[in-house]
Amino acid sequence: MIGRHAWRLAASVVLSLAVASPAAGQVLIRKRVREVPRTGAWEVSAGAVWLAGFDLEDRTAALTRNSTTDTSPFEQFTTTSRLAAATGVQGRLAYYVTRSVAIEAGARYAKPTLAVRITGDAEQAADVTAEEKVSHYVFDGSVVVHLPQLSFASGRAVPFFALGAGYVRELHEGDELVETGTEYHGGAGLKVLSAPGARRSGLRVDVGISSREGGLDLPDRRSTQTFAAVSLLYLF
Amino acid sequence: MRRAAGILVAVAVLVSALPVLGYLKLGSRASTGTVNLKWDDFPIRYFVTNRGVPGVTAQQLQAAVVRAFNTWNGVDTAQTSSQFAGFTQAPPFDDDDMTVLGFLDRPELDRVLGATTFLIDVRTGEIVESDIFFNATFPWSTSSAGQAGSFDLESIALHEIGHLHGLGHSALGETEMRTGGRRVLGAEAVMFPIAFAAGNVADRTLKADDLAGISDIYPTAAFQRDTGSISGRVTKNGTGVLGAHVVAFNPRTGKLVGGFTLSPDGSFVIAGLDPGPHVLRAEPLDDGDLESFFDATFSVDLNFSAKFHDKLAIVPRGGGTRDIEIKVSPK
Numbered sequence: 051m052i053g054r055h056a057w058r059l060a061a062s063v064v065l066s067l068a069v070a071s072p073a074a075g076q077v078l079i080r081k082r083v084r085e086v087p088r089t090g091a092w093e094v095s096a097g098a099v100w101l102a103g104f105d106l107e108d109r110t111a112a113l114t115r116n117s118t119t120d121t122s123p124f125e126q127f128t129t130t131s132r133l134a135a136a137t138g139v140q141g142r143l144a145y146y147v148t149r150s151v152a153i154e155a156g157a158r159y160a161k162p163t164l165a166v167r168i169t170g171d172a173e174q175a176a177d178v179t180a181e182e183k184v185s186h187y188v189f190d191g192s193v194v195v196h197l198p199q200l201s202f203a204s205g206r207a208v209p210f211f212a213l214g215a216g217y218v219r220e221l222h223e224g225d226e227l228v229e230t231g232t233e234y235h236g237g238a239g240l241k242v243l244s245a246p247g248a249r250r251s252g253l254r255v256d257v258g259i260s261s262r263e264g265g266l267d268l269p270d271r272r273s274t275q276t277f278a279a280v281s282l283l284y285l286f
Numbered sequence: 287m288r289r290a291a292g293i294l295v296a297v298a299v300l301v302s303a304l305p306v307l308g309y310l311k312l313g314s315r316a317s318t319g320t321v322n323l324k325w326d327d328f329p330i331r332y333f334v335t336n337r338g339v340p341g342v343t344a345q346q347l348q349a350a351v352v353r354a355f356n357t358w359n360g361v362d363t364a365q366t367s368s369q370f371a372g373f374t375q376a377p378p379f380d381d382d383d384m385t386v387l388g389f390l391d392r393p394e395l396d397r398v399l400g401a402t403t404f405l406i407d408v409r410t411g412e413i414v415e416s417d418i419f420f421n422a423t424f425p426w427s428t429s430s431a432g433q434a435g436s437f438d439l440e441s442i443a444l445h446e447i448g449h450l451h452g453l454g455h456s457a458l459g460e461t462e463m464r465t466g467g468r469r470v471l472g473a474e475a476v477m478f479p480i481a482f483a484a485g486n487v488a489d490r491t492l493k494a495d496d497l498a499g500i501s502d503i504y505p506t507a508a509f510q511r512d513t514g515s516i517s518g519r520v521t522k523n524g525t526g527v528l529g530a531h532v533v534a535f536n537p538r539t540g541k542l543v544g545g546f547t548l549s550p551d552g553s554f555v556i557a558g559l560d561p562g563p564h565v566l567r568a569e570p571l572d573d574g575d576l577e578s579f580f581d582a583t584f585s586v587d588l589n590f591s592a593k594f595h596d597k598l599a600i601v602p603r604g605g606g607t608r609d610i611e612i613k614v615s616p617k
């Protein structure tokens with residue numbers, strides 16, 4: 051109930067602001083209705099995406115200790131693994147099933163570094179960070195819900211939120227080993243469209259969070275990765 | 287062979303431990319080159335000498351030997367089988383066309399808990415007979431939780447039966463020199479040449495290195511399809527290092543599998559690895575006596591410091607990653 055109330059309140063603020071704007075008030079409201087893409091419209095977008103890094107499993111190279119009383123392992127060395135942040139590209143194709151709800155297919159590619167820091171060697175081997183470059187692909191589907199009630203800039207700037215799931219495909223350096231996984235994501239953003247018309251271009255900005263399992267991570271481990279993207283879009 | 291602790295002589299009689307692959311598969315020189323020792327006919331039929339020692343009856347010996355065989359036979363990724371053929375009055379180490387495991391009095395081998403010998407076809411490397419003796423000079427136990435002061439027969443049997451299958455020694459362990467000999471600090475392979483202390487039963491369980499070794503000799507189709515290998519060289523000032531111990535560590539699973547550089551160009555192969563990135567570490571073979579690993583003709587280079595490779599080695603599924611070069615420096 052609170053949520054719905056807040057939504058109404060937000061909508062009424064937008065409307066009253068529009069109405070309060072002298073002379074152009076009524077016209078503006080009608081215009082905004084036209085700003086929302088028509089049902090059956092398509093939208094393509096492409097741009098840059100930034101993926102945050104995340105920690106992978108830490109491990110100890112453990113030897114079974116020669117003791118019947120001390121059961122702790124004899125530690126030969128320890129590894130700390132992390133997939134570094136990376137910038138990549140992404141593209142999306144959306145279809146408007148209603149004026150405000152679109153279904154969207156997307157693909158993204160980035161080449162993050164997997165870094166394994168090796169420390170604490172029992173025989174004083176120097177600490178090393180061993181790395182590889184990973185080719186990271188995600189193919190996903192999302193439901194994008196636009197919020198025209200919250201639009202501004204004469205209705206050209208439309209907030210949206212999106213929820214979806216994807217297939218993660220990661221190729222290790224050398225391209226001889228592929229590991230796959232799944233992810234779920236949620237995010238929110240803003241689309242800023244050019245002047246009204248059936249065919250329009252614009253800018254899309256999103257931020258979100260992806261919860262992923264598998265890929266170069268252990269099969270039963272879930273990791274969380276935030277992302278941000280800036281794209282150019284074309285609506286037709 | 288399994289040593290109680292300390293420096294010792296004599297390796298298995300018929301076999302020169304001249305290996306051609308990681309961990310160590312036992313090899314023997316033939317006119318055509320080196321052949322790997324392996325059984326061609328399964329199940330391996332074995333007899334147990336009908337003799338006990340203080341603390342262990344012949345029946346308890348037989349039960350421990352069966353458990354140890356079953357542990358190897360139970361490795362999912364390897365195809366081996368064995369069959370207890372009965373008790374015998376024959377001692378091990380007789381050339382009698384029977385594979386016999388049993389106790390022998392060998393007080394002169396005061397550091398040897400057990401040893402394995404083979405009769406092989408030198409052309410093919412096929413093992414036709416293999417005997418294992420456990421040195422009755424030592425105190426033994428088959429107690430399920432182990433017994434202070436007595437060596438665990440099942441653990442030592444598991445090690446020797448690894449040899450019987452054609453496995454050599456693993457160097458996955460750390461030792462320290464003490465008066466009276468070398469003491470194990472820790473080991474991560476049943477096939478490490480020096481036993482855990484009396485009373486310890488940890489070596490009843492095979493480790494990743496043991497599993498990779500047995501599976502490399504007797505692979506299942508799934509093992510060949512699902513695991514991969516790393517090959518490369520260890521070099522020092524541009525030339526190959528012979529006898530370096532190379533360990534592949536999986537930073538996702540924590541599994542350790544070892545291998546050795548086995549030719550003058552410093553090349554090594556470690557097989558039986560799970561797909562994925564691996565950390566590589568090269569170290570001198572200084573945690574065991576060299577003759578535990580190689581025959582005397584091997585001129586092992588110990589003059590370098592332990593070193594991690596600065597790249598991750600990516601193991602593909604069912605294939606190998608090649609051309610890795612680990613550059614070490616003199617001490």
Ligand SMILES: [Zn+2]
Pocket residue numbers: 287288445449455478479
């Ligand atoms: Zn041995």
